[in-house]
Amino acid sequence: MPRDPALLTDxxxxxxxTRRTEGRFPFPVPNGWFIVATAAELAPGDLRPLHYFGRDLVLFRQADGTPRLVDAYCPHLGAHLAVGGRVDGDRIVCPFHGWAFDGESGRCVDVPYDESDFIPRRAALRAYPTVERNHLIWAWHHLEGGPPFYEVPEVPEFHDPGWSPIVVRDFEIATCCQEMAENNVDRAHFKYVHGTDAIPEEEFHVDGAYKRAVGNGGTFVREGFGLGLGVLRVQGYTTFVSSTTPIDTDNVHVRWIFTSPQGLGPAAAEEAAEAFCGGISQDIPIWENKVYRDKPVLRPMEKDISEHRRWSLQFYSLDSLDEEA
Incomplete structure (x- = not known):
């Protein structure tokens, strides 16, 4: 496939x-940590509308700097909190009637025009756990509202003066987290899509939600944390974080964040970003036009694809989906 980095942004x-743009994949939005913004995008008191996880959301930063993410619509009469709403300390205030909601719990804590102190439990927004780490804001999505079962890793290079300021690339693709992650174990495609051989993996380790692959004599290390969060290190060249945030079940917002050793020069991280983005531009036409084969016809050397799919199942709330059906 030809390289065309412009595909990412245009x-x-x-x-x-493929005319079927919805329902291409037989699983829901996965559970996990996903980037919802860079830290620099949000100042104290700011709020912004988002659409991730198949839901309208509002991201805001409390007066003390803590980021919060909540569902967008007021439980009172349905106003969108990002359309005229405001941040008041650790609360987000509805523009329609002034109801105020605690950022951490989502509970309504004040109805300013009502003398009654009683506020029913259902007067609450869904609030998503958030962390600010590696210059990024992450939110935890769980289809059943369950708590996090793995952590967002610290990436020391992002705070090391010996490494360059981060370079961010972001783009949307009509695919899902699992399909993108499957590329890492689909070694044959490296030859036919990218024109190169797959990097031979000398070590491969899986522990629950964590994966680690090592190749090229230890100079290439790829770590996976859940379905959609990865940290890739190429020794002496670059470290980058990859987050694949579900917009809905059929589309993702990809963010790649790069840094490189300062000794390589001021343009090194930009050059690494261009190289990796050129590579993914070759995958995009495949991803956006393929269908998902639940029972693919695989060769014996492709067993890693089956193993990856089994590993991925832990990140879906399939039981709750069956109950809704």
């Missing part, structure tokens, strides 16, 4: 033959 250049 969807009009993409080949779209």
């Amino acid at each position: 969807p009009t250049r993409r080949t779209r033959l």
Whole structure:
């Protein structure tokens, strides 16, 4: 496939033959930590509308600097909190009637025009756990509202003066987290899509939600944390974080964040970003036009694909989906 980095930012250049744009994958939005903004995008008191996890959301930063993410619509009469709403200390205030909601719990803590102290439990927004780490704001999504079962890793290079300021690339793709992650174990595609051999992995380790692959004599290390969060290190060249945030079940917002050793020069991280983005531009036409084969016809050397799919199941609330059906 030809390299075309412009595909990342200009969807009009993409080949779209598949007419089925919804329901291509047989699983829901996965549970996990996902980037919802860079830290620099949000100052104290700011709020912004988002659409992730198939839901309208509002991200805001409390007066003390803590980021919060809540569902967008007021439980009172349905106003969108990002359309005229405001941040008041650790609360977000509805523009329609002034109801105030605690940022951490989502509970309504004040109805300013009502003398009654009683506020029913259902007068609450869904609030998502958030952490600010590695210059990024992460939110925990769980289909059943369950707590986090793994952590967002610290990436020391992002705070090390010996490493360059971060370079961020972000783009949307019509695919899902599992399909993108499957590329890492689909070694044959490296030859036919990218024109190179797969990096031979000398060590592969899986522990619950964590994966680690080592290759090229230890100079290439890829760590996976859940379905959609990865940290890739190429010794002496670059470290980058990859987050694949579900917009809905059929589309993702990808963010890649790069840094490189200062000794390589001021443009090194930008050059690394361009190199990796050129590579993914070759995958985009495949991803956006393929279907998901639940029972693919695999060769014996492709067993890692089956193993990856089994590992991925832990990040879906499939039981609750069956109950809704």
